[in-house]
Amino acid sequence: MLAARLAVVTGGGSGIGKAICQKLAEQGARVLVADLRKETAESTAKALKGENHLHFAVNVAKEEEVANLQKFIETIPNSPEILINCAGITRDSTLLKMSTEQWKEVVDVNLTSVFLMSKMLARLAISNEKPLSIVNVSSIVGKIGNFGQTNYAATKAGVVGFTKSAAKELAKKNIRVNSILPGFIATPMTEKMPEKVLQAIIATIPQGKMGSPEDIANAALFLASDQSSYITGATLEVTGGFAM
Ligand code: NAD
Numbered sequence: 001m002l003a004a005r006l007a008v009v010t011g012g013g014s015g016i017g018k019a020i021c022q023k024l025a026e027q028g029a030r031v032l033v034a035d036l037r038k039e040t041a042e043s044t045a046k047a048l049k050g051e052n053h054l055h056f057a058v059n060v061a062k063e064e065e066v067a068n069l070q071k072f073i074e075t076i077p078n079s080p081e082i083l084i085n086c087a088g089i090t091r092d093s094t095l096l097k098m099s100t101e102q103w104k105e106v107v108d109v110n111l112t113s114v115f116l117m118s119k120m121l122a123r124l125a126i127s128n129e130k131p132l133s134i135v136n137v138s139s140i141v142g143k144i145g146n147f148g149q150t151n152y153a154a155t156k157a158g159v160v161g162f163t164k165s166a167a168k169e170l171a172k173k174n175i176r177v178n179s180i181l182p183g184f185i186a187t188p189m190t191e192k193m194p195e196k197v198l199q200a201i202i203a204t205i206p207q208g209k210m211g212s213p214e215d216i217a218n219a220a221l222f223l224a225s226d227q228s229s230y231i232t233g234a235t236l237e238v239t240g241g242f243a244m
Contacts, residue, residue: 023221135220
């Protein structure tokens with residue numbers, strides 16, 4: 001389905017990003033795993049189906065590091081046709097206790113990174129006259145909010161606004177921009193949550209269970225591929241029916 005297409009996946013070393021790398025590689029893509037942690041980026045890339053996968057250690061919240069990633073990408077013969085913006089963090093606290101540092105860290109990693117990476121790869125795709133599909137991993141929390149996550153919810157709602165605006169600007173340049181809103185997915189990010197809180201959330205999910213990283217990877221594959229060629233600016237909720 002994706003034969004020989006180069007796909008860049010941020011946050012590709014763990015959880016949802018890793019499952020997306022695996023799914024894209026299974027469909028024939030050449031994957032560049034871009035993650036803060038060199039070891040997990042490397043081990044993920046090495047374990048992918050097929051050969052010639054790549055990895056790069058990068059803090060996608062930092063402009064100078066994204067510029068280094070660009071230099072690396074420009075050494076690869078094919079121009080990226082898929083960008084999955086999946087890197088994300090939580091720094092939970094109630095608003096009354098949240099530090100400005102906790103606020104800024106989440107904004108930088110979850111939102112500024114989407115701007116930096118999308119701008120960089122959109123410019124590259126346009127100059128190489130290549131199509132590009134950008135898939136931004138937002139969150140259902142951006143739609144409904146969550147106790148202790150004013151910073152996280154604001155960034156994830158921001159990603160949706162960014163997606164729709166960029167989709168309008170780039171549609172005629174053969175670039176599509178969509179976002180996925182995962183519900184509660186079993187990954188290292190959610191395994192830190194207290195069991196009591198998890199069970200209370202699960203009780204409100206119509207399908208009665210958490211999602212798997214593969215559930216999100218299937219949606220990302222659809223939006224990255226030509227199967228969704230007439231879809232841009234969309235937000236796809238993958239939540240087991242939660243908060244519909
Ligand atoms: P995870 O913690 O398992 O993986 C996140 C990855 O991002 C890690 O490999 C980490 O090293 C990387 N990363 C963090 N900061 C980075 C940076 N500055 N630069 C580059 N890489 C960085 O988390 P996950 O649960 O797989 O979440 C992935 C995405 O899905 C996030 O954007 C998250 O907000 C979103 N999401 C997750 C859930 C869930 O329930 N797990 C729900 C909705 C949305």
